[in-house]
Amino acid sequence: MKKVVLFLTMCLMAFPVKADEGMWFLMFIERLNHRDMEKMGLQLTAEEIYSINHHSLKDAIVQFNGGCTAEIVSKNGLVLTNHHCGYNAIAELSTAEQNYLKDGFWAKEKSAEMKPKSLYVRFFVRMDDVSKRILSKVNDQMTETERNKIIQQEINLIEKENNEGGKYTVSVRPFFQGNEYYYFVYQDYTDVRLVGTPPESVGKFGGDTDNWEWPRQTGDFSMFRVYADKDGNPAAYSKDNVPLQPKHYLPVSIKGVKENDFAMILGYPGRTNRWMPAGGIEQNIKYAYPAWVEGAKTGMDVMKKYMDKDATVRLQYASKYASTANYWKNRQGMIDALTKAGTVDVKTGQEDKFYEWATKPANKEKYENVIPTINDYYRSTNLKATHDNYLMQLLRTSAYAAGPANLGNALIAYYNENDAKKAEMLPKINTMIDNIYGEFYAPLEKDIFAAQLNLYTSKGAEYGLGTQVAKMKSENNGDFTADVAKATEISYFTTKEKVLAFMADPKPLAIVHDPLYIISNDLMTKYRAKTDDQAKADDGFATAFRELVEGLRESKLNTIQYPDANSTLRLTYGKVRALPADPRNDAKINNYTTMESMVKKYKAGDQEFDLPKRLLELNKKKDYGQYADKAGYMPVNFLTDNDITGGNSGSPVLNGKGELIGIAFDGNIEAMAGDVIFDPKLQRTINVDIRYVLWIIDKYAGAKNIIDELTIAK
Structure with a gap:
């Protein structure tokens, strides 16, 4: 670890850190960031942010259901x-x-809080560097397959050594493209219940039109509570x-x-x-992302047609539609932003300098073929990326x-087993059926x-x-409408009811002849x-990419000294920071929006810009x-100008005292290149002001019980 920290520290001395760029490990905050943060207004010690032995800020931050972030805001586990x-x-x-998406929901007492089927939060316990241990097991003569097998064996040992008999979830993750490894220890709580949510017209105000845009006026928040057994340990849902x-909650x-x-x-x-080569960025802009955008839009159009006709269908597909729409707009924004920023040219220039360095006698043996290998790989996989x-x-x-194949193959395996094995497999098959047909029309x-x-x-x-x-395409001239209609008429996999009927009177040999299957x-x-x-090409590319990152760090040709995000806990710091004046925003400085500007967007009955009558009345008064x-x-x-990306949704925005001032929920579309290259002029994080959150809870919803739980600094 000392060697890694020393290397990072030397690099930071050579290349001053821009305070608003970087997603930093908490264990290195004291050495690498704390002094800069203090100069900007931090009043906490590094120990108050990350401590293994004492409660600290990290104990109030949870990963929410595997894909978002959340924060604990009360001594009673309010999330x-x-x-x-x-x-x-x-x-x-x-x-x-009883549509809580449309109308909102507020539990006025804990007994009214509701448990969804599957929801969990993950607390971060500790992390440590195991780079030396893992990398000592491999060498440059190994193939990627051999290397990965040995690394995975060591990872399995490390995870087992640190999970304390299953008490903790342990994850070993690669960083800097496999040049470093760290393990993370977590504790999961699965009894998480809904406490409150504003109506969708508040929580999703602006809809797809305003998504990734500024100015915004969105009350993007919801509240849950974590439950445990009487000793504070994780436990399955129980009334007890x-x-x-x-250990810690945020004021x-x-x-x-x-x-x-x-x-x-x-x-x-x-x-x-941020370490992606120029060829990968170009492939995304020209081949991968355009296909993603068109495919996503095709799915959205069909979903919306049915969702607009039926309230039940709208609820069934609300989450899938929202997720698809979010990435659809994101990927188009990435295409536009990366093109406008000339990111391919910037990266190509860096790689040209790297190639000059790589062909010097001292570096030639290891690095000379890195750039040619990477470029050849992307050229050979462009069509594959589209497909x-x-x-x-x-x-x-x-x-x-995917459903008929996955379920059909599971059933084929099931019917080939003895009764004891079938009894073991059946719960998994039932879960698969529920997952495929749970939200289904x-x-x-x-x-x-x-x-x-x-x-396709x-x-x-x-x-x-x-x-x-x-074969089907050649016979139907590329129009699958009739084929799909016929298949769904006779398939065993058309609906859950048909699947269950098949299982009640099974014909295992018929599965492989089923048209949907x-x-x-x-x-x-x-x-x-x-x-x-x-x-073979994938293995060659993986080796070359790892060596590119290693060489860029060794040559100091890349000033990025933090690893790419990979769903591990990070800290980013910066300032409240305006964008240039915008006529669409009536604020005195373009770093905030007001309720008045929201009301100006109001359109009665509009799916994206409607507002609750009570909110309008309170604003009028x-x-x-x-x-x-x-x-x-x-x-x-x-x-703010914090450096965030997907997964940071729900993250707490904290002031210098560690007090909650907002909730991060979006970025601006002009800076969509930020996942690949950080632009300090454009990059912004869009946050819900915590005062608006509390106003909705208190004045709009009248949920005083929730306000009374909080520790409020006035």
Whole structure:
């Protein structure tokens, strides 16, 4: 560890850190960041941020259901995250008659809090460096397959050594493209219950139109509570469980924010690609992302057609539609931003300098072939990238694409086993059935499957299709509408009811002849297929990419000294920071928005810009209570220049004292290149002002019981 820290410290001395760039490990904060943070306004010690032996800020930050971040805000385990992070759970608990997505929900007492089927939070316990241990087991003469096998064996040992007999979840993760390894110890709590959510017209105000845009006026928050057994340990849901008493929870500040105030975010950013080579960026811009965008839009259009007709269908598909739409707009924003920023040229210039360094006598043996290998790989996989992204959107948006194959193959295996093994397998099969058909409307699924097959077989055909799908395309001239209609009429996999009827009177040999199974199995076979040549190319690329990152760090040609995001806990720090004046925002400085600007966007009955009658009435009276800014307006959202990405949704925005001032929920579309290259002029994080959150809870919803739980700094 000392060697790693010394290397990082030397690099930081050579290349001064921009305080608003970087997703930093908490264990290195004292050595690498604390002094800069103090200069900007931090009043906490490094120990108060991250400590193994004492409670610290990290104990109040949780990963929420594997894909978002949340924070503990009371001594009774109250959890605050984004509305869009809780969206799936809220939709699950809703019905057309009692629609909590549409109308909101507030538990006025703990007995009214509701448990979704599957929801968990993950607490971070500790981390440590195991780079030396793992890398001592491998050498440069190994193939990637050999290397990965040995590394995985060592990872398994490390995880077993640190899980304390199953008490903890332990994850060893690679960093800097496999040049370093760290292990992370977590504790999971699965009894998590809905406490409150604003109506969708508040929590998702602006809809897809305003998504990734500034100015914003979105109350993107929801509230949950973590429950434990009487000793504070994780436990399955039980009426006997009690609210968790956390090691640390965040106080809430209603003092407000202003330009250049210190802002710190802790969270679980999902993925960045700051080390991606130029060829990979170009491939994404020209091949992968356009296919993603078109495939996602095809799925969205079919979903929306049915969702607009039926409130129950809208609830069933609300979460899938929102997720698809989010990435659809994100990927188009990435195409535009990366193109405008000239990111390929910037990276190419860096790689040209690296190649000059790599061909010097001292470096030639190890690094000379790195750039040529990487460039050859991307050139040879451009068509594959197009094909794979069309296929991926087909698999993601259509239940018929993967479901019949996965379930059918599981049933084939099931019917070939003895009774004892069948009894063991059946619960997993039932879970698979519930997952496929849980939020499911057959007419929608039929149409989306046909539309996506038509698109995929048209746009992905140049790379090559599966045998059965290619044969069908040649016979139907690329229009799968009739084929899908016929298949869904007779298939055992069309609905849950048909699956259960088949299992009640099984004909195992008939599965492989089922028309939906045939198409689905062909798609999944193509999805998983890898030729020997492709496997060899993938291995060569993996080695070259790892060596590129190693060489860039060794040569100091890349000033990035933090690893890419990979859903591990990170800290980012910066300031409240405005964008240039924008005529769409009536704020005095373009770093915040007000309720007045939100009301100006209001459109009665509009799916994206409607507002609750009570909110409009309270605004008309200027009934803002203690949550108004000292200038008199009701704040809604504000901007900081923190470095975040997907997975940071729901992350706490903290002031220098460690008090909660907002909740991160989005970025601005102009800076969508930020996952690949950080632009300090454009990069912004969009946050819900905590004062607006409290105003909604208190004045709008009248949930005083929740306000009374909080520790509020005035």
